[in-house]
Every structure is written in structure tokens, then in C-alpha cells.
Amino acid sequence: MRGYRLALLLLGLVMVAVAAWGTKEHQGRRYLELELNNRYQQTFYDLLTHVQNVEVLLGKCLVAGGRQQAVGLLSSVWQQAMMAQADLSSLPVSPQYTERTAKFLSQVADYANTLCRQAGTGSPLTEENWETLRRLYQQASSLNRELHRVEAEILARGPNFWELGRRLKARQARTAEAPASPFRALNRETQNYPTLVYDGPFSDHLEKQKPEGLTGPPVDRGRAEARARELVEPKPTRVRVTGEVKGRIPAYRVEADTAAGKVVALLTRQGGHLLLLLAERHPGKPRLKVEEARGRAEGYLRDKLGLKNMRLSYSVQKGALAIFNFIPEEGGVALYPDMVKVTVALDDGRVVGVDSYSYLMFHRPRSLPQPRLTAAEARGLLNPRLKVENQRLALIPTDGGKEKLCYEFKARLGEDIYLIYLDAERGEEEKILKLVPTTGGELAL
Amino acid sequence: MRRSVKVAFMVLLLLLPLAFWGAERARAQNPTLYWGSTGWHVMRVQQRLAQWGYYDGPIDGVFGYQTWKAVRYFQWKNGLAVDGVVGPATWAALGFPSYTPTPAVSRGYATDRDAVLLLARLIMGEAADEPFEGKVAVGAVVLNRMRHPGFPKTIPGVIFQPGAFESVSNGQIWRPLSPEAVRAAELALAGWDPTGGALYFWNPAKAVSPWVWTRTIITRIGNHVFAR
Known part of the structure; x- marks a missing residue:
């Protein structure tokens, strides 16, 4: 009987302890939940403010008369749109839903910045610039309206960004439904934005650039393998095409087994040029000086890739690797767009990496203008x-x-x-x- | 005597802000002082000598006998040439080194180390078991996103975008770094991109959102599919 009571007492104590622990844990979680939610709320309201500012400022740009006024307004558009873009990508919404909207905000910022610089050099806004600004203004207004709709939806359901974030994590394993739904509509809305072509880094025309440095006829897999056999150091024991890379420069992916480990080479479908080379192995203790390695890199360019007139532009040592940037020189002009990078292992002096994307993308016979200034x-x-x-x-x-x-x-x-x-x-x-x-x-x- | 010290002290108090204002410029040139020199450079010397107990005359800005004596005493005590002239060596010994024209702009502290290590963390989290090429590829995706208008504009922005990378959500990126991951990050930052410009990657063996199959698949490296 006594034992029974004692057990009961102990059980009671344990339960009290568990309850106390549970309450504490719950409070801790509640605190974190609120805190995180508040941060997300702040970001969301910042986003609303910044988008609204973008809309209003773009409107002002349409009526600004003086160049000075326009420059001030445009630089504000640039800044506010950048901040809106940063806010948007800090919200717990999967990037797949924010990508289009974020792109729109980047382009608004970029376009405003481009116009700003244009105005800075003294050229006034053209009719075409004005028309683009007007279009962007309209799109910014509709984005602003959509965001306020999202706000209403979020308010109606209570502050649940925490929940959004939690489910977002689960999404990766299962499905992309529910959590981001208000933002999904937003994304659909932005699907309709027309393309924007201008002189800035996020202009749409850059996504459609075609490689200009590809010469020669298309090659087949066998030819690509043979080319890899010539290019990989040391002499490979086996090479085979293991796939294709359907990027901007279509290429075969060739794996080569060598005495020093596996080497991957990408060879372009047109012409079988070396696009990329990457050796798997981790180089050991450096024994060569960067200067000696440079000679190896230059030799590789000249003898294996057939690239003459390449000048070293920059070299850097990263551990047991030396990375060299080479650019061609034509008539005393350094051609920075056509860069080729070569990595040399400092233990045995072999070339373990090549990146000639830029060269294949941009190199072509150019007619360079004569400089007007001495x-x-x-x-x-x-x-x-x-x-x-x-x-x-x-x-x-x-x-x-x-x-x-x-x-x-x-x-x-x-x-x-x-x-x-x-x-x-x-x-x-x-x-x-x-x-x-x-x-x-x-x-x- | 007491009175003059007191007056001098008050004058000094009045001049003090002026002295601070001038200090920066004064340091530019400490003129050579000798018997007969006047001006506030003399006052600086007198003040310092008085502070250090070599001089008990008035701090009046006139290089007279008392100052001359104090300077010689100071020079003798400090192993300098005892000539009663305050030249560069004496100025320096008094704690006023002459100004050497150092450039106003010093070397900046910008570095790419943080970017390399952060990128290496993500590579560790996402592709620790992938071949080296797959590691560089994951790093390249981060950089491709950074250059794409639809994504954040910085490496930390891309990496910590909520829901962007599973290893960030589940804390896997805080595992210890391997040298291979760092090497892959360095190459990715140097421009190597085995993915042909991919913005997304996933492991098809794991259950993924059907949405991913709407993207344009570029290539496959190790266990990952890369797409735009």
C-alpha cells in the first residue's frame, strides 16, 4: 500500500516536471515563432513600401521636365527597386514563385540606372525611353495592386509567415501547393510582362546571345572523344562521351580516365572546341613556382588549343593551383571579352582546368575602330x-x-x-x- | 612669477581649442626653433618642457634665455646634441615627430575570402558526396543566380534565400568544410561552369515537386539534374 502511494507520488512529480518542461519549451517555441513572424512581416511591409515608392517615382519621372530632376528621380527608382527586390527574395516564398517578379524589379532598377547614366553623359531622355518608363509605371502599379491584395489575404488569415516558412522547407520533399498561394497569383500576373531590351546587364537581349567564336563543322561523339584524348593530360587510358550539356554553347561531356584520376572535358558540338576542362584530383604539395607553371599554361594554349597571341592578364595562386587569365592581343589592342582561363597544378605542372567559354562566345574577326584620342x-x-x-x-x-x-x-x-x-x-x-x-x-x- | 604662470595658464586654456584645430596642420611642419623664435610652436615646446619638468618659465611663445636653457637641459638629459636648437630630432624626442608625407589613402581591406568560404559551405551542404565536377557545378549555379535578374544580387542573398537550398533549411551547410569543397568554390568563383548556365538543380532520386520538370534541363552531373 505504501509502495503504491509512493509510486503515485513519484509519478505525479514526474508529470509536474514534464508539464513544466513542456510549458517552457512551448513558450520558447512561441517566442521564436513570433520573432520570426515579425521579421517576415517587416520584410513584407518593406516590400509594399518600396514597390509603392517605385510606382510613384516612375510616375514622377513621366512628368519631370528638367534633366537634373529626372536624374534624381531615376536614381531613387533604382534604389527603391533594388530594395524591393532584396525584400522579395528574403520572404519565405519559394524562388520559383518570386523569380518573375524579382526579375521585373531588377529590370526596373537596372533600366533606371542605365537612364541615369545616360542622362549623366548629357543625352536627354528619348521618346522611346519615355514610352518604356510609361509601360514600367503601369506594370509597377499593377504589381502594387497585387501586393496589396496579398496583404489583405495574409491579414485575413492571420500572421502566418512562420507557417509559410515551415511548409516551404517541407515542400522540397513533397509538393509545391498551398503555402505560397497568394504569391503564386502574383507570379502568374508577372508572366505577362513584355521583354525589356536596353543597355544594361539585365536586359532581355543578353539571354538570347549566340556564341560567335564557334568555327568548323559539327562533330560527332567519336570525334569529340578523339579530341579529348589529345587534350587531356596525362594521356588518358579511356575516354567516353557520358552526356551532353545543352547550354548556350551546346557541348559533349567527355570523361577521361588517366593515371592521375578522372578528368572531365566539355567539347563543343560545333567544331569540337574545348569549352571546359576539369580534373578531379586534389593536387599535392606545390613544387613548381607560379612563373614555371605559367610557361606550361602558355604551352598548352599554343600547342594543344592552337591559340596564338595570347597574353597573360592576371594570375593567382590558390593553394596548390595556379589560375591564369589569358587574353588575345590584336594590333596592340588587348581583347578582354575573349578571355581564356587555365589552371595548372603546382605539384606536377599539368594543366588541370581550362575555361574558354568567353573566348568561344565572343571571339571573332573584328574591325576595331581607330582611337580618336591619343x-x-x-x-x-x-x-x-x-x-x-x-x-x-x-x-x-x-x-x-x-x-x-x-x-x-x-x-x-x-x-x-x-x-x-x-x-x-x-x-x-x-x-x-x-x-x-x-x-x-x-x-x- | 606665480601670477604670470596663472595668466599663461588661462591664455593657454583659451588657446587650447585653437591648438587642437591647428594640431593636424602643424604636424605637417615642425619648424626649427632657436633663440629669438616666437609664435605658438615655441609655446608647444615650452608647454611640453614644462609638463615634463624641464622648464618653469612662462609659456609665452618667446624663445628666450629660460627656454634655451630648458631645451639644452632636455637635450643633454636625452642624449641629443646639446645645441639649444629645436630641430627634427628634438621635436621627435619631445613627442612631436615630424610629418612624413604618408598618402591620405591607405590600402583597402576588400577581400574575396568570405565569398569563397560561404560558397564552399553550400557546396559541402548540397554536394558533399558528388564528384568534383558536381561540386563546382553547384557553386556555378549560385553564381548564375547572382547574375540573373530574378534572384538576389549577392552570394549570401542567393544562398540564404528562404527555400532556395535544402541544406540551408536543414542546417547541413554548417558541417565542417573539406578542402575539396573550398577548391570547387574557388574554381566556380573564377568562372568555371560545367552546367552551361543552370539556375536550378535537383536530385531526381528524391521526391521533388513536379514543377521542376517544367524547366529546361541542360545536363546531368553525378546525382544532380541541372536546369534553367
């Missing part, structure tokens, strides 16, 4: 605080997918090194690059 004239336009160390003519890619002939200056301010590109025609600063010193990084200019 080098000395261009130099006179630089910020006088800079100490110029070197200069040459260079063709550089612009954000909008075009190319521009520039004077390239390597200059120093204090300890920092800058690369400054001046338009060889009008002398405007096209680009300023700051060299970030990394251990083992070396600029060859």
Missing part, C-alpha cells in the same frame, strides 16, 4: 591624384553586352592599384576597377 590626351583626362604606371589600348565588354575600345591605365593611389578605362573616342571614364589584393594574386600589365 594616349597622352587620354592620360590628361585622368584624376590628377593618380600615379599612372602603365597604359595600353584595350577592348572591354560593357554591361549591355557591347564592346568598347578604351585606353587602359594601371594607376596607383597610395598603396591601392586601380585599372581605369577611358573611352578612346570620347574620353569618358567607362570603368574603374580596383585591384583587391589577394595572396598570390599578380596582375600582368
